[in-house]
Amino acid sequence: EPEVTQTPSHQVTQMGQEVILRCVPISNHLYFYWYRQILGQKVEFLVSFYNNEISEKSEIFDDQFSVERPDGSNFTLKIRSTKLEDSAMYFCASKVINNQPQHFGDGTRLSIL
Amino acid sequence: GENVEQHPSTLSVQEGDSAVIKCTYSDSASNYFPWYKQELGKGPQLIIDIRSNVGEKKDQRIAVTLNKTAKHFSLHITETQPEDSAVYFCAASKDSGYALNFGKGTSLLVTP
Numbered sequence: 001e002p003e004v005t006q007t008p009s010h011q012v013t014q015m016g017q018e019v020i021l022r023c024v025p026i027s028n029h030l031y032f033y034w035y036r037q038i039l040g041q042k043v044e045f046l047v048s049f050y051n052n053e054i055s056e057k058s059e060i061f062d063d064q065f066s067v068e069r070p071d072g073s074n075f076t077l078k079i080r081s082t083k084l085e086d087s088a089m090y091f092c093a094s095k096v097i098n099n100q101p102q103h104f105g106d107g108t109r110l111s112i113l
Numbered sequence: 114g115e116n117v118e119q120h121p122s123t124l125s126v127q128e129g130d131s132a133v134i135k136c137t138y139s140d141s142a143s144n145y146f147p148w149y150k151q152e153l154g155k156g157p158q159l160i161i162d163i164r165s166n167v168g169e170k171k172d173q174r175i176a177v178t179l180n181k182t183a184k185h186f187s188l189h190i191t192e193t194q195p196e197d198s199a200v201y202f203c204a205a206s207k208d209s210g211y212a213l214n215f216g217k218g219t220s221l222l223v224t225p
Contacts, residue, residue, distance in 0.1 A: 004156070031210060043157065043202060045212035056212055091156050098210040101147055104156035 002026040004105035006092050012111045013082050021077045021108045023092030032075045033093040033102060034067065036060070043091065049075065079110075087112045115140040117205050119216025126223055132193050134219045136203035137185040143205040146179060146186045147213065151200045160201075161188070193223045 005024040013019045025032050034046040047057045049067055066078045075094075079086055089109050093102040116139040126132050138146075144165035149157035163170045163177045163186065170177050174193075179186040186205075190197055200220050204213040 006156075033212075035213075042217045043204075043213075043215040045214070048210075048212060050210075058212065095210070098208065101159045101162055102213065103159065104149070106154070106156040 004092055004094055004103055006090075006105035006108050008108060009106070010109045010111070012113060015084055015112050016081050019079050019082055019110065021079075021090050021092075021110065023075045023077075023094075023105060024073050025075055025092065025094030026096070026103060027073070029094035029096045029103075031055075031095045031098070031102075032067075032069070034077045035091045035093065035104075036088040037091065037107075038088045046077070046090075082110075082112045084112050086110060115143055115205055115214040117203060117214050117216040119203050119219060121219060122217065123220045124222070126193050126221070128193060128195060128223055128225050130193055132188075132190045132197070132221055132223075134188045134201055134203070134221070135185060136187070136205075136216050137183075138205040138214075139184065140205070140207075141184065142207050143214075145206050145208050145211075146177070147204050148175075148177060148188050149202045149204065151202065151218070153199075157202055190221075193221075195223050195225055197221060198223045 007022045032049040037043045047061045048055045064080045089107045091107045092105045095102045119136045147162035150160045151157045174191045176189040200218045202218045203216040
């Protein structure tokens with residue numbers, strides 16, 4: 001069964017540094033999402049992306065965050081200047097068309113030191 | 114915005130018993146309600162979903178019920194097995210294309 005693939009599985013970064021989290025959505029999917037889960041808390045929506053533009057974003061997704069689909073297969077989340085509170089599990093999700101469910105990757109654990 | 118409450122936070126059952134997890138939501142515009150299972154070190158995996166035009170949906174040992182008037186929905190797992198042990202999340206959204214608003218999760222432990 002096709003899967004959403006995320007790399008790296010664990011990223012350790014110094015506070016203030018830029019970090020890029022990478023995702024390869026399922027190949028025929030058109031809608032892409034990033035969520036995060038701080039340890040012990042609920043999964044929170046960050047941003048959705050469709051047709052090469054952001055379609056929805058949460059209050060968490062401020063100017064420090066950006067997303068990009070640089071080619072036909074990757075979907076990236078960039079955090080420009082990381083803060084300690086950015087430490088979390090980041091999940092990428094995708095879906096094929098509008099009335100189908102979202103499929104999640106296994107996540108990238110981001111640790112900010 | 115949407116607020117999803119999930120209970121209980123932990124649930125321990127004997128193998129073979131049933132497990133029920135309940136969620137409530139606040140936004141009457143929500144019409145899509147998926148349930149995800151998360152095993153250790155893995156991402157959330159969809160196990161069943163329901164839309165607001167349906168009151169109940171079943172898939173083998175798993176069923177979901179929805180009461181739109183009361184704004185609550187529940188996950189029912191029958192004949193539980195040890196491999197059902199995981200964290201279960203409910204979610205709600207205006208449509209499957211929109212942001213999912215998750216509950217805090219229920220850690221289910223099925224003991225042999």
